[in-house]
Amino acid sequence: MIWIVHLLVLSLFGLGLADDCIIDYRSRENSWEQQLQKDLSCNYDTAKSPDGNNTEVEVEFIMKSFSFDSKEETFKVYSWMFISWKDERLKWNESNYDQITESIVSSGSIWSPGLRLLNEVDWEEFDHYYGLCTIRNMGYVYCFPKVVHETICNTRLVNWPFDIQKCTLKFGAWTRRDKIKFAFRPGNAMTIMGAEYGTGWTIINYQQEEHEDEDTQLRLTFFLERQAAGLTAIVVIPTILLSVLTLSLLLLEVRDNIRLGIATFSLLCHFYYLSTINEYIPKHSMDTPSILLYVRGSVLVTMMVLILTSLLSYLQSKKAVPPMWVVSTNNSVLQSHAKFFIVPRWEVDLSGIVISDDVERNKVEVWNDFANIINSVCCILFVVVYVIFISMHMPRSVTMNRISFANQSSSFQDLY
Structure with a gap:
């Protein structure tokens, strides 16, 4: 019993001195x-x-x-x-x-x-x-x-x-x-x-x-700067190809329906292209991307080529007596240096005409020459229009x- 008392006394004494024995692990x-x-x-x-x-x-x-x-x-x-x-x-x-x-x-x-x-x-x-x-x-x-x-x-x-x-x-x-x-x-x-x-x-x-x-x-x-390499292949290059397709139509013959069919196909391609790039164009801006204005202009030119094709096909099929202003226009162009700009020059379609009938043959040739002149003038005009569209609306990399x-x-x- 005595040893228990001694143990309690020593424990109480140790607790009293514990605060003085805390080890400080902090560095100096x-x-x-x-x-x-x-x-x-x-x-x-x-x-x-x-x-x-x-x-x-x-x-x-x-x-x-x-x-x-x-x-x-x-x-x-x-x-x-x-x-x-x-x-x-x-x-x-x-x-x-x-x-x-x-x-x-x-x-x-x-x-x-x-x-x-x-x-x-x-x-x-x-x-x-x-x-x-x-x-x-x-x-x-x-x-x-x-x-x-x-x-x-x-x-x-x-x-x-x-x-x-x-x-x-x-x-x-x-x-x-x-x-x-x-x-x-x-x-x-x-x-x-x-x-x-x-x-x-x-x-x-x-x-x-x-x-x-x-x-x-x-x-x-x-x-x-937008990283535009992928968008250039998806957006810009197809736009240029559609423009080339539309201009190349002016070099095709109008008697058959090939030119008319390709013109219709080009117009449909324009609308399909617009529906495709709609997924890529950001829509949260007050500005209209200039490439859309370019495509709008290209659509209008393609529609004009489509109408022109029908008109030229009608002129080449005419066998009526041409008016004097048509004859004088042909003479003024074909007898001057302007004749070198008449490209292409389609041959006269003499099917259904008696070869010895010079009068009928002359009427067909006059209308054919007039159609060639109109087509060449429109070809030059549309090229100039596309050049203007490219300079005004075609997006390009900015130097900065x-x-x-x-x-x-x-x-x-x-x-x-």
Whole structure:
């Protein structure tokens, strides 16, 4: 019984000394860092900016990827944002804290500038929380949050499928009462380095602007070029082939129904082509793609060729006495240098006419020559019309200054 009493006494004595026997596994540096953060947070007001209305904040972005939805007209950028400023309240003498020159703190425990995307699609209430930040003994603060910025980007489709879209990110202070001066770090405001290739789009250039006295202090404008190699094969090349088919009809004979049949086939191909490219043309834009205007014009020319074919076939079958203006027109053209432009020249169809009957033969030849002249004039006219259509409505690749992002480097790399 006595040994039980002794055991209880020793246990109570051990519990009394337990607090003095706790093993501290913290390293010496961590202990000093905890003390440093405790001293810095003492009497620190997170709602008050370091320099009142003169706080200067530098910003830089490193793009990871981007996406552009032409149907919804939204442009989204995934990037790392490097943001830095100086806070005199976060200075310390490193000799007082075991030579510690930097520490990591949460952005929620210190004052942090509210940088906001002003033209954002969905407004986020906690958008200015930057996670963990690095502070240095001279008072400099560096934060490296991963951010996603999404904005509305109105599309312009006049030159589709070789269109270039212009999308702008507008940044400013979180509220108007925050008198903070935002600026890009010297050099490139956006480091891309291989992230310029997105799904169906390529960033070929960007511009950076700073406006100190406006609500929108920072602007990043991106120029996106559609990757049009596939659409060129599907949309542009068939358009050219249909135009060639329509013009080649003017070289065919009109007596039989081959030209009339091919003209009808060409017209049907135009309508089928329109129904096919309807699946590829973006529809959320106030602009009409110029290629649709070109196809509309080509449809009208094909219909005119169809009507012309019927008219020429009728003229060649006429055996009535031609009026004098037809005869004089033939003589004026065929007896001048203009006769070299009469291509093709169809032979006279003398079937059903007595060879010795010069009068009937002469009437048929006059109508045949007149049909040749009309066909040649229309051929030249339609070629000129297609040249005008191509110069006005055919989409083409736009020449624009392109930036090579391969050799870009972030100025923040010099800090770490």
